[in-house]
Amino acid sequence: MARFRDVYQPSRPPERIHSPLDELPLDKVGMGLPVQIFLFILALFPFVGIVIGSYYATNETHYGIRSVGRMILAFSFVLHFLYLCVACPLAFYLTFR
DSSP: OOOOOOOOOOSSOOOOOOOGGGGSOTTTTTOOHHHHHHHHHHTTSTTHHHHHHHHHHHSOSSHHHHHHHHHHHHHHHHHHHHIIIIIHHHHHHHHHO
16 A cells, blocks of 8 residues: 655745835836836737746746736736637638638
8 A cells, every 4th residue: 555745844834035126116116007018018929928927927026026927927828828729720710711
């Protein structure tokens, strides 16, 4: 009979990394609303949104910028799913019917 290992219990819960920039609003760190809209427009292009979202989600110290990066990343994954599962098959069907 197989033995199962005990689940690892961490000694303390993970903590969010705090940065001195976290106290500043997004406008002060250069990510105002026009910049966010521009990044979401750029995310409409294939694979560009994945690159931009993954960069901002992982390489930034400001919590708000990381959150915007995660939103762009999620938006681009949903958009790529729609491209690959809806738009491309529809275009293929309309081309060869």
